[in-house]
Amino acid sequence: xxxQLGHTLVHTADSIIVGHFAGTIPLAAVSLVNSIFIVxxxxxxxxxxxxxxxxxxxSGRKNYKECGKLLANSLLINSIIGILLFxxxxxxxxxxxxxxxxSPEVVQQSKPYLGLLGFSIIPLMIFxxxxxxxxxxxxxxxxxxxxxxxxxxxxxxxxIFVKGLFGIExxxxxxxxxxxxxxxxxxxxxxxxxxLKSKYFxxxxxxxxxxxxxxxxxxxILKIGAPVAMQYTFEVSAFSGAAIMIGTIxxxxxxxxxxxxxxxxxxxxxxxxxxxxxxxxxxNNFGKEDFLNLRLSAISSYHIVLIFMTITALLFSGLxxxxxxxxxxxxxxxxxxxxxxxxxxxxxxxxxxxxxxLGILRGIGDVNIPTFITFxxxxxxxxxxxxxxxxxxxxxxxxxxxxxTLGLLVSAGLLFTRFHFFSKKLVRQVHKL
Numbered sequence: 001x002x003x004q005l006g007h008t009l010v011h012t013a014d015s016i017i018v019g020h021f022a023g024t025i026p027l028a029a030v031s032l033v034n035s036i037f038i039v040x041x042x043x044x045x046x047x048x049x050x051x052x053x054x055x056x057x058x059s060g061r062k063n064y065k066e067c068g069k070l071l072a073n074s075l076l077i078n079s080i081i082g083i084l085l086f087x088x089x090x091x092x093x094x095x096x097x098x099x100x101x102x103s104p105e106v107v108q109q110s111k112p113y114l115g116l117l118g119f120s121i122i123p124l125m126i127f128x129x130x131x132x133x134x135x136x137x138x139x140x141x142x143x144x145x146x147x148x149x150x151x152x153x154x155x156x157x158x159x160i161f162v163k164g165l166f167g168i169e170x171x172x173x174x175x176x177x178x179x180x181x182x183x184x185x186x187x188x189x190x191x192x193x194x195x196l197k198s199k200y201f202x203x204x205x206x207x208x209x210x211x212x213x214x215x216x217x218x219x220x221i222l223k224i225g226a227p228v229a230m231q232y233t234f235e236v237s238a239f240s241g242a243a244i245m246i247g248t249i250x251x252x253x254x255x256x257x258x259x260x261x262x263x264x265x266x267x268x269x270x271x272x273x274x275x276x277x278x279x280x281x282x283x284n285n286f287g288k289e290d291f292l293n294l295r296l297s298a299i300s301s302y303h304i305v306l307i308f309m310t311i312t313a314l315l316f317s318g319l320x321x322x323x324x325x326x327x328x329x330x331x332x333x334x335x336x337x338x339x340x341x342x343x344x345x346x347x348x349x350x351x352x353x354x355x356x357x358l359g360i361l362r363g364i365g366d367v368n369i370p371t372f373i374t375f376x377x378x379x380x381x382x383x384x385x386x387x388x389x390x391x392x393x394x395x396x397x398x399x400x401x402x403x404x405t406l407g408l409l410v411s412a413g414l415l416f417t418r419f420h421f422f423s424k425k426l427v428r429q430v431h432k433l
Contacts, residue, residue, distance in 0.1 A: 382407020
Protein backbone atom coordinates (compact mmCIF):
# COMPACT_ATOMS: atom_id res chain seq x y z
CA UNK A 1 0.00 0.00 0.00
CA UNK A 2 2.76 2.43 0.96
CA UNK A 3 4.88 1.77 -2.14
CA GLN A 4 1.80 2.24 -4.36
CA LEU A 5 1.02 5.46 -2.49
CA GLY A 6 4.51 6.68 -3.38
CA HIS A 7 3.50 7.19 -7.03
CA THR A 8 0.73 9.60 -6.02
CA LEU A 9 2.72 11.29 -3.25
CA VAL A 10 5.10 12.60 -5.92
CA HIS A 11 2.25 14.55 -7.54
CA THR A 12 0.78 15.45 -4.15
CA ALA A 13 4.09 16.99 -3.11
CA ASP A 14 4.27 18.85 -6.43
CA SER A 15 0.77 20.28 -5.87
CA ILE A 16 1.46 21.38 -2.28
CA ILE A 17 4.81 22.98 -3.12
CA VAL A 18 3.45 24.84 -6.15
CA GLY A 19 0.19 25.81 -4.38
CA HIS A 20 2.03 27.48 -1.50
CA PHE A 21 5.15 28.83 -3.19
CA ALA A 22 3.89 29.73 -6.68
CA GLY A 23 0.11 30.49 -6.53
CA THR A 24 -3.28 29.48 -7.97
CA ILE A 25 -2.47 29.73 -11.70
CA PRO A 26 0.64 27.49 -11.35
CA LEU A 27 -1.47 25.08 -9.25
CA ALA A 28 -4.04 24.99 -12.07
CA ALA A 29 -1.15 24.25 -14.46
CA VAL A 30 -0.07 21.32 -12.26
CA SER A 31 -3.70 20.11 -12.27
CA LEU A 32 -3.87 20.23 -16.06
CA VAL A 33 -0.54 18.42 -16.50
CA ASN A 34 -1.27 15.76 -13.87
CA SER A 35 -4.68 15.06 -15.40
CA ILE A 36 -2.95 14.39 -18.74
CA PHE A 37 0.17 12.65 -17.44
CA ILE A 38 -1.74 10.30 -15.14
CA VAL A 39 -3.19 8.62 -18.25
CA UNK A 40 0.34 8.04 -19.59
CA UNK A 41 1.45 6.88 -16.13
CA UNK A 42 -1.27 4.24 -15.74
CA UNK A 43 -0.67 2.90 -19.26
CA UNK A 44 2.94 2.25 -18.25
CA UNK A 45 2.01 0.89 -14.83
CA UNK A 46 -0.67 -1.35 -16.34
CA UNK A 47 1.81 -2.88 -18.80
CA UNK A 48 4.27 -3.50 -15.95
CA UNK A 49 1.56 -5.23 -13.88
CA UNK A 50 1.45 -8.00 -16.49
CA UNK A 51 4.57 -9.48 -14.86
CA UNK A 52 3.26 -9.82 -11.28
CA UNK A 53 0.55 -12.53 -11.67
CA UNK A 54 2.85 -14.59 -13.92
CA UNK A 55 5.66 -14.43 -11.34
CA UNK A 56 3.21 -15.29 -8.54
CA UNK A 57 1.85 -18.28 -10.50
CA UNK A 58 5.34 -19.62 -11.41
CA SER A 59 6.49 -19.13 -7.81
CA GLY A 60 3.45 -21.12 -6.65
CA ARG A 61 4.58 -23.91 -9.01
CA LYS A 62 8.20 -23.52 -7.71
CA ASN A 63 9.39 -22.88 -11.29
CA TYR A 64 12.16 -20.43 -10.28
CA LYS A 65 14.07 -20.50 -13.57
CA GLU A 66 11.04 -19.23 -15.47
CA CYS A 67 10.78 -16.24 -13.09
CA GLY A 68 14.18 -14.92 -14.17
CA LYS A 69 13.30 -15.37 -17.84
CA LEU A 70 10.06 -13.46 -17.34
CA LEU A 71 12.00 -10.61 -15.68
CA ALA A 72 14.29 -10.28 -18.71
CA ASN A 73 11.33 -10.08 -21.08
CA SER A 74 9.49 -7.60 -18.87
CA LEU A 75 12.54 -5.30 -18.66
CA LEU A 76 12.78 -5.20 -22.47
CA ILE A 77 9.04 -4.55 -22.90
CA ASN A 78 8.88 -1.85 -20.22
CA SER A 79 11.96 -0.03 -21.52
CA ILE A 80 10.48 0.13 -25.02
CA ILE A 81 7.07 1.20 -23.66
CA GLY A 82 8.74 3.95 -21.59
CA ILE A 83 10.47 5.39 -24.65
CA LEU A 84 7.26 5.20 -26.73
CA LEU A 85 5.24 6.96 -24.02
CA PHE A 86 7.83 9.75 -23.83
CA UNK A 87 7.62 10.19 -27.61
CA UNK A 88 3.81 10.30 -27.35
CA UNK A 89 4.01 13.10 -24.78
CA UNK A 90 6.71 15.09 -26.55
CA UNK A 91 5.30 14.95 -30.07
CA UNK A 92 1.61 14.52 -29.26
CA UNK A 93 0.35 15.86 -25.96
CA UNK A 94 2.56 18.96 -25.85
CA UNK A 95 1.14 20.03 -29.23
CA UNK A 96 -2.47 19.10 -28.37
CA UNK A 97 -2.52 20.97 -25.06
CA UNK A 98 -3.11 24.29 -26.91
CA UNK A 99 -6.36 22.91 -28.35
CA UNK A 100 -8.04 21.94 -25.07
CA UNK A 101 -9.78 25.26 -24.36
CA UNK A 102 -7.77 25.95 -21.20
CA SER A 103 -6.68 29.35 -19.85
CA PRO A 104 -3.67 30.62 -21.90
CA GLU A 105 -1.65 31.49 -18.77
CA VAL A 106 -2.26 27.97 -17.40
CA VAL A 107 -1.16 26.34 -20.67
CA GLN A 108 1.99 28.46 -20.83
CA GLN A 109 3.16 27.29 -17.41
CA SER A 110 2.15 23.66 -17.95
CA LYS A 111 4.30 22.84 -21.00
CA PRO A 112 7.80 22.69 -19.40
CA TYR A 113 6.43 20.64 -16.49
CA LEU A 114 4.74 18.16 -18.83
CA GLY A 115 7.93 17.72 -20.86
CA LEU A 116 9.99 16.86 -17.78
CA LEU A 117 7.34 14.49 -16.40
CA GLY A 118 7.21 12.81 -19.81
CA PHE A 119 10.92 12.04 -19.73
CA SER A 120 10.63 10.68 -16.16
CA ILE A 121 8.39 7.84 -17.42
CA ILE A 122 11.48 6.03 -18.79
CA PRO A 123 13.29 5.52 -15.44
CA LEU A 124 9.92 4.93 -13.77
CA MET A 125 9.21 1.98 -16.09
CA ILE A 126 12.59 0.45 -15.22
CA PHE A 127 11.80 0.88 -11.52
CA UNK A 128 8.36 -0.72 -12.03
CA UNK A 129 9.91 -3.78 -13.75
CA UNK A 130 12.05 -4.73 -10.76
CA UNK A 131 9.36 -3.66 -8.27
CA UNK A 132 6.71 -5.92 -9.82
CA UNK A 133 9.18 -8.81 -9.98
CA UNK A 134 10.05 -8.50 -6.28
CA UNK A 135 6.41 -8.04 -5.24
CA UNK A 136 5.33 -11.06 -7.29
CA UNK A 137 7.66 -13.12 -5.05
CA UNK A 138 6.24 -11.51 -1.91
CA UNK A 139 9.08 -9.00 -1.27
CA UNK A 140 7.17 -5.72 -0.81
CA UNK A 141 9.06 -3.88 1.95
CA UNK A 142 12.06 -2.88 -0.19
CA UNK A 143 9.98 -1.08 -2.84
CA UNK A 144 8.17 0.70 -0.01
CA UNK A 145 11.42 2.00 1.50
CA UNK A 146 12.77 3.13 -1.87
CA UNK A 147 9.49 4.94 -2.59
CA UNK A 148 9.56 6.70 0.79
CA UNK A 149 13.16 7.88 0.40
CA UNK A 150 12.44 8.87 -3.21
CA UNK A 151 9.55 11.04 -2.09
CA UNK A 152 11.72 12.69 0.57
CA UNK A 153 14.27 13.57 -2.12
CA UNK A 154 11.50 14.84 -4.41
CA UNK A 155 10.09 17.15 -1.70
CA UNK A 156 13.48 18.61 -0.74
CA UNK A 157 14.54 19.22 -4.34
CA UNK A 158 11.06 20.54 -5.27
CA UNK A 159 11.16 23.24 -2.58
CA ILE A 160 14.74 24.19 -3.51
CA PHE A 161 13.96 24.45 -7.24
CA VAL A 162 10.52 26.12 -7.03
CA LYS A 163 11.38 28.67 -4.34
CA GLY A 164 14.98 29.18 -5.46
CA LEU A 165 17.25 28.34 -2.52
CA PHE A 166 21.03 28.05 -2.15
CA GLY A 167 21.70 30.43 -5.02
CA ILE A 168 19.42 28.64 -7.52
CA GLU A 169 17.04 30.84 -9.52
CA UNK A 170 13.32 30.19 -8.75
CA UNK A 171 12.04 27.77 -11.41
CA UNK A 172 8.30 27.86 -10.68
CA UNK A 173 6.35 24.87 -12.01
CA UNK A 174 9.41 23.53 -13.89
CA UNK A 175 11.16 23.04 -10.56
CA UNK A 176 8.87 20.19 -9.49
CA UNK A 177 9.34 18.64 -12.93
CA UNK A 178 13.12 18.49 -12.42
CA UNK A 179 12.78 17.14 -8.86
CA UNK A 180 10.44 14.35 -10.05
CA UNK A 181 12.79 13.35 -12.89
CA UNK A 182 15.81 13.15 -10.55
CA UNK A 183 13.79 11.23 -7.93
CA UNK A 184 12.57 8.59 -10.41
CA UNK A 185 16.03 8.09 -11.90
CA UNK A 186 17.51 7.40 -8.45
CA UNK A 187 14.65 5.01 -7.60
CA UNK A 188 15.21 3.01 -10.82
CA UNK A 189 18.93 2.58 -10.16
CA UNK A 190 18.47 1.55 -6.51
CA UNK A 191 15.60 -0.91 -7.16
CA UNK A 192 17.48 -2.60 -10.03
CA UNK A 193 20.64 -2.90 -7.91
CA UNK A 194 18.66 -4.42 -5.03
CA UNK A 195 17.06 -7.16 -7.16
CA LEU A 196 20.20 -8.03 -9.12
CA LYS A 197 22.53 -8.08 -6.09
CA SER A 198 20.32 -9.44 -3.28
CA LYS A 199 20.91 -13.00 -2.07
CA TYR A 200 17.14 -13.54 -1.93
CA PHE A 201 16.80 -13.53 -5.71
CA UNK A 202 19.94 -15.46 -6.76
CA UNK A 203 18.03 -18.63 -7.56
CA UNK A 204 15.50 -16.66 -9.61
CA UNK A 205 17.83 -14.46 -11.69
CA UNK A 206 20.28 -17.17 -12.80
CA UNK A 207 18.26 -17.41 -15.99
CA UNK A 208 18.03 -13.59 -16.36
CA UNK A 209 19.73 -12.38 -19.57
CA UNK A 210 19.36 -11.69 -23.27
CA UNK A 211 19.09 -15.40 -24.07
CA UNK A 212 15.85 -15.53 -22.07
CA UNK A 213 14.13 -13.07 -24.44
CA UNK A 214 11.44 -14.89 -26.39
CA UNK A 215 8.36 -13.96 -28.34
CA UNK A 216 6.16 -16.37 -26.37
CA UNK A 217 7.11 -14.97 -22.95
CA UNK A 218 6.85 -11.35 -24.10
CA UNK A 219 3.40 -11.97 -25.58
CA UNK A 220 2.37 -13.71 -22.36
CA ILE A 221 3.26 -10.60 -20.35
CA LEU A 222 1.56 -8.28 -22.84
CA LYS A 223 -1.52 -10.52 -22.95
CA ILE A 224 -2.12 -9.57 -19.30
CA GLY A 225 -0.38 -6.17 -19.20
CA ALA A 226 -2.09 -4.57 -22.21
CA PRO A 227 -5.69 -5.16 -20.99
CA VAL A 228 -4.68 -4.05 -17.47
CA ALA A 229 -3.25 -0.86 -18.99
CA MET A 230 -6.56 -0.32 -20.78
CA GLN A 231 -8.52 -0.91 -17.56
CA TYR A 232 -6.58 1.78 -15.73
CA THR A 233 -6.65 4.05 -18.77
CA PHE A 234 -10.45 3.94 -19.06
CA GLU A 235 -10.85 4.92 -15.40
CA VAL A 236 -8.09 7.50 -15.13
CA SER A 237 -8.83 9.07 -18.51
CA ALA A 238 -12.39 9.61 -17.28
CA PHE A 239 -11.03 11.61 -14.34
CA SER A 240 -8.64 13.42 -16.69
CA GLY A 241 -11.52 14.22 -19.00
CA ALA A 242 -13.38 15.54 -15.97
CA ALA A 243 -10.42 17.81 -15.15
CA ILE A 244 -10.43 19.20 -18.69
CA MET A 245 -14.21 19.72 -18.52
CA ILE A 246 -13.80 21.56 -15.22
CA GLY A 247 -10.96 23.60 -16.75
CA THR A 248 -13.43 25.02 -19.27
CA ILE A 249 -15.45 26.37 -16.33
CA UNK A 250 -12.53 28.27 -14.75
CA UNK A 251 -9.02 28.14 -13.25
CA UNK A 252 -10.32 28.29 -9.65
CA UNK A 253 -12.57 25.27 -10.21
CA UNK A 254 -9.69 23.44 -11.89
CA UNK A 255 -7.38 24.14 -8.94
CA UNK A 256 -10.10 22.91 -6.53
CA UNK A 257 -10.51 19.75 -8.59
CA UNK A 258 -6.75 19.17 -8.32
CA UNK A 259 -6.89 19.44 -4.53
CA UNK A 260 -9.81 17.01 -4.16
CA UNK A 261 -8.68 14.50 -6.79
CA UNK A 262 -5.18 14.50 -5.35
CA UNK A 263 -6.49 13.41 -1.97
CA UNK A 264 -8.81 10.83 -3.55
CA UNK A 265 -5.84 9.54 -5.59
CA UNK A 266 -3.88 8.90 -2.41
CA UNK A 267 -6.57 6.64 -0.97
CA UNK A 268 -7.07 5.02 -4.40
CA UNK A 269 -3.37 4.14 -4.67
CA UNK A 270 -3.42 2.67 -1.16
CA UNK A 271 -6.44 0.60 -2.18
CA UNK A 272 -4.49 -0.48 -5.25
CA UNK A 273 -1.83 -1.76 -2.82
CA UNK A 274 -4.48 -4.06 -1.35
CA UNK A 275 -5.37 -4.93 -4.94
CA UNK A 276 -1.71 -5.81 -5.69
CA UNK A 277 -1.61 -8.08 -2.62
CA UNK A 278 -4.85 -9.69 -3.80
CA UNK A 279 -3.29 -10.31 -7.23
CA UNK A 280 -0.25 -12.01 -5.65
CA UNK A 281 -2.29 -14.22 -3.29
CA UNK A 282 -4.78 -15.08 -6.02
CA UNK A 283 -1.93 -15.91 -8.42
CA ASN A 284 -0.20 -18.12 -5.84
CA ASN A 285 -3.39 -20.03 -5.07
CA PHE A 286 -4.26 -20.30 -8.75
CA GLY A 287 -0.79 -21.73 -9.50
CA LYS A 288 -1.24 -24.30 -6.68
CA GLU A 289 -4.83 -24.98 -7.85
CA ASP A 290 -6.07 -24.20 -4.33
CA PHE A 291 -9.31 -22.60 -5.51
CA LEU A 292 -11.13 -22.62 -2.17
CA ASN A 293 -8.41 -20.54 -0.49
CA LEU A 294 -8.27 -18.39 -3.62
CA ARG A 295 -11.92 -17.45 -3.07
CA LEU A 296 -11.52 -16.96 0.70
CA SER A 297 -8.43 -14.75 0.38
CA ALA A 298 -10.17 -12.69 -2.30
CA ILE A 299 -13.22 -12.14 -0.08
CA SER A 300 -10.84 -11.11 2.72
CA SER A 301 -9.33 -8.51 0.37
CA TYR A 302 -12.80 -7.09 -0.25
CA HIS A 303 -13.41 -6.86 3.51
CA ILE A 304 -10.06 -5.11 4.12
CA VAL A 305 -10.60 -2.50 1.40
CA LEU A 306 -14.17 -1.79 2.56
CA ILE A 307 -12.98 -1.12 6.13
CA PHE A 308 -10.08 1.04 4.92
CA MET A 309 -12.16 3.10 2.50
CA THR A 310 -14.91 3.60 5.09
CA ILE A 311 -12.33 5.20 7.39
CA THR A 312 -11.01 7.49 4.63
CA ALA A 313 -14.58 8.40 3.62
CA LEU A 314 -15.30 9.54 7.18
CA LEU A 315 -12.06 11.55 7.24
CA PHE A 316 -12.86 13.28 3.93
CA SER A 317 -16.40 14.10 5.03
CA GLY A 318 -15.52 15.21 8.55
CA LEU A 319 -12.44 17.28 7.62
CA UNK A 320 -13.61 18.55 4.22
CA UNK A 321 -13.23 22.23 5.18
CA UNK A 322 -9.79 21.73 6.76
CA UNK A 323 -7.91 19.41 4.37
CA UNK A 324 -7.83 21.80 1.34
CA UNK A 325 -5.75 24.29 3.35
CA UNK A 326 -2.86 21.83 3.11
CA UNK A 327 -2.67 22.66 -0.59
CA UNK A 328 -3.61 26.34 -0.87
CA UNK A 329 -4.61 29.45 1.06
CA UNK A 330 -6.98 30.67 -1.70
CA UNK A 331 -10.43 30.72 -0.01
CA UNK A 332 -12.32 30.36 -3.30
CA UNK A 333 -10.38 27.18 -4.13
CA UNK A 334 -10.84 25.85 -0.58
CA UNK A 335 -14.65 26.37 -0.67
CA UNK A 336 -15.12 24.42 -3.90
CA UNK A 337 -12.66 21.70 -2.89
CA UNK A 338 -14.55 21.21 0.39
CA UNK A 339 -17.73 20.40 -1.55
CA UNK A 340 -15.88 17.96 -3.82
CA UNK A 341 -14.36 16.16 -0.82
CA UNK A 342 -17.88 15.32 0.41
CA UNK A 343 -18.55 13.60 -2.93
CA UNK A 344 -15.08 11.98 -2.83
CA UNK A 345 -15.92 10.56 0.59
CA UNK A 346 -19.04 8.98 -0.90
CA UNK A 347 -17.30 7.30 -3.85
CA UNK A 348 -14.41 5.92 -1.74
CA UNK A 349 -16.20 2.61 -1.18
CA UNK A 350 -16.90 2.07 -4.88
CA UNK A 351 -13.38 3.11 -5.91
CA UNK A 352 -11.78 0.68 -3.47
CA UNK A 353 -13.95 -2.32 -4.28
CA UNK A 354 -13.57 -1.93 -8.05
CA UNK A 355 -9.75 -1.74 -7.94
CA UNK A 356 -9.57 -4.81 -5.67
CA UNK A 357 -11.95 -6.63 -8.01
CA LEU A 358 -9.60 -5.90 -10.91
CA GLY A 359 -6.62 -7.18 -8.89
CA ILE A 360 -8.31 -10.46 -7.95
CA LEU A 361 -9.39 -11.18 -11.53
CA ARG A 362 -5.89 -10.27 -12.78
CA GLY A 363 -4.40 -12.93 -10.48
CA ILE A 364 -6.60 -15.54 -12.17
CA GLY A 365 -5.59 -14.22 -15.59
CA ASP A 366 -9.07 -12.89 -16.33
CA VAL A 367 -8.43 -9.48 -17.90
CA ASN A 368 -10.45 -9.13 -21.11
CA ILE A 369 -14.01 -9.04 -19.71
CA PRO A 370 -12.97 -6.68 -16.85
CA THR A 371 -11.49 -4.35 -19.48
CA PHE A 372 -14.84 -4.23 -21.26
CA ILE A 373 -16.60 -3.61 -17.92
CA THR A 374 -14.39 -0.60 -17.13
CA PHE A 375 -15.01 0.89 -20.58
CA UNK A 376 -18.79 0.61 -20.20
CA UNK A 377 -18.77 1.94 -16.62
CA UNK A 378 -16.66 5.05 -17.24
CA UNK A 379 -17.11 6.04 -20.87
CA UNK A 380 -20.60 4.77 -21.76
CA UNK A 381 -22.22 5.65 -18.42
CA UNK A 382 -20.01 7.82 -16.17
CA UNK A 383 -18.66 10.49 -18.54
CA UNK A 384 -21.89 11.22 -20.46
CA UNK A 385 -23.72 11.63 -17.14
CA UNK A 386 -20.89 13.84 -15.84
CA UNK A 387 -21.14 16.10 -18.91
CA UNK A 388 -24.92 16.25 -18.70
CA UNK A 389 -25.01 17.14 -15.00
CA UNK A 390 -21.97 19.40 -14.92
CA UNK A 391 -22.16 21.27 -18.24
CA UNK A 392 -25.70 20.85 -19.64
CA UNK A 393 -27.52 21.28 -16.32
CA UNK A 394 -24.88 23.76 -15.16
CA UNK A 395 -24.16 22.00 -11.85
CA UNK A 396 -20.45 22.73 -12.34
CA UNK A 397 -17.67 20.66 -10.77
CA UNK A 398 -20.10 18.95 -8.39
CA UNK A 399 -22.22 17.64 -11.27
CA UNK A 400 -19.17 16.28 -13.07
CA UNK A 401 -18.11 14.44 -9.91
CA UNK A 402 -21.62 12.93 -9.53
CA UNK A 403 -21.16 11.35 -12.96
CA UNK A 404 -17.76 9.94 -11.97
CA THR A 405 -19.30 8.45 -8.83
CA LEU A 406 -21.92 6.64 -10.91
CA GLY A 407 -19.20 5.19 -13.14
CA LEU A 408 -17.33 3.83 -10.10
CA LEU A 409 -20.53 2.29 -8.70
CA VAL A 410 -21.28 0.45 -11.95
CA SER A 411 -17.69 -0.79 -12.26
CA ALA A 412 -17.55 -2.05 -8.66
CA GLY A 413 -20.86 -3.91 -8.97
CA LEU A 414 -20.08 -5.63 -12.27
CA LEU A 415 -16.54 -6.65 -11.26
CA PHE A 416 -17.76 -8.20 -8.00
CA THR A 417 -20.40 -10.12 -9.93
CA ARG A 418 -17.69 -11.35 -12.33
CA PHE A 419 -15.44 -12.49 -9.46
CA HIS A 420 -18.32 -14.25 -7.71
CA PHE A 421 -19.23 -16.15 -10.89
CA PHE A 422 -15.61 -17.05 -11.79
CA SER A 423 -14.48 -18.19 -8.30
CA LYS A 424 -17.61 -20.29 -7.71
CA LYS A 425 -16.98 -22.00 -11.05
CA LEU A 426 -13.38 -22.86 -10.08
CA VAL A 427 -14.45 -24.29 -6.69
CA ARG A 428 -17.16 -26.43 -8.37
CA GLN A 429 -14.55 -27.87 -10.77
CA VAL A 430 -12.43 -29.09 -7.84
CA HIS A 431 -15.44 -30.72 -6.13
CA LYS A 432 -16.34 -32.55 -9.35
CA LEU A 433 -12.79 -33.98 -9.53
